[in-house]
Amino acid sequence: MTAVSLTVGRLARRFGLSRSTLLYYDRIGLLRPSSRSAANYRRYTAEDAARLAQVCRFRSAGVPLADIARIAGGRPGDGDEVAAVLERRLEELNGELERLRAQQDVIVRLLKRRAPGRGRRRGLDKAQWVALLRAAGLDDDGMRTWHREFERLSPGAHQVFLESLRLPPREVRRIRAWARRPGPPPAP
Amino acid sequence: MTAVSLTVGRLARRFGLSRSTLLYYDRIGLLRPSSRSAANYRRYTAEDAARLAQVCRFRSAGVPLADIARIAGGRPGDGDEVAAVLERRLEELNGELERLRAQQDVIVRLLKRRAPGRGRRRGLDKAQWVALLRAAGLDDDGMRTWHREFERLSPGAHQVFLESLRLPPREVRRIRAWARRPGPPPAP
DNA sequence: AGTACTATGACGTAGCGTAATCGTAA
């Protein structure tokens, strides 16, 4: 076991990060080098690199550095906290995705208002969809199940999808309300 | 025409904003009150309020304040710049959405590694969908046309739709790339 | 006279990037 030790620049390049990122991680205590050289250079060991790998994994999931600091490299007993943090981030992501999709909707509407009647687009409309699904044997219950799933999974996308069928806003609202209404999903 | 004029707090409440937001907009020059009272209070006129309404519309689309400052309330001749900003934001949104979905993938994989084989969900899967559509007479060209339209019209909804079929992320990406690839849509 | 407003200013947020000015290694 030779004492492999890396300087900041090397470690940064190895992980595709910038030097200042590692300096920052050092400052906030997320990743401190195990030791310093005689000239006060940071020396990162293989263990440091392993920890950094973990950090990068979580960071690529968008977990805030403060949370990563708590869950990375801790004792192996705290798997629950890791899962909790990940699930929390997952919920947050759903919220962010919905907000961004709402922004998409706003932009599309604004652009439509400025360039009216410009698009002559193909695409299936509601009648075609329904015809397709009915011909394929999907009944009312099946369609309601699909709308419920879509609405539960991602209300914003459901909205966009319905609009893509060129339904009037009232109809869109009606369908979404219908999909949200409680009631037992049809038994198979 | 009575000289209607609002103070910061009133204007803020009227638009569902916070007072400090308006103070900030004043500081950066985005929305300056037309005048001040004798006691140096900000006095917002109806025109100011109209400008704020525009600002809010663009902000709800996620347009950065610096861009809003350039395009809001300008002479009506610069409709092109408005459209350009909105389209740029639209592209940015697609990028952000993709990043967030990638983060979702990472989290799902991390969680799966920790708690394997736990979920069992209902809903139509890809095979069922394809069977449905084929039985209804939709051929390969028709399906590609549909994916292309869906992708062009609303990438977010397309993504969510594909995910609702429980496709693995790679497959989702493959299909979306395929839908984005140029090429003549099949002639009818 | 009390309280609900208003003013300005400074500082904080997340996650680094970008100098500026040094010392060190090969």
Added chain:
DNA sequence: GTTACGATTACGCTACGTCATAGTAC
């Protein structure tokens, strides 16, 4: 001796939120 690294410090970014302190309206 050059230049490619290293060190530290400080300031910048977005779009505000949060005090702190002081004046004003009702």
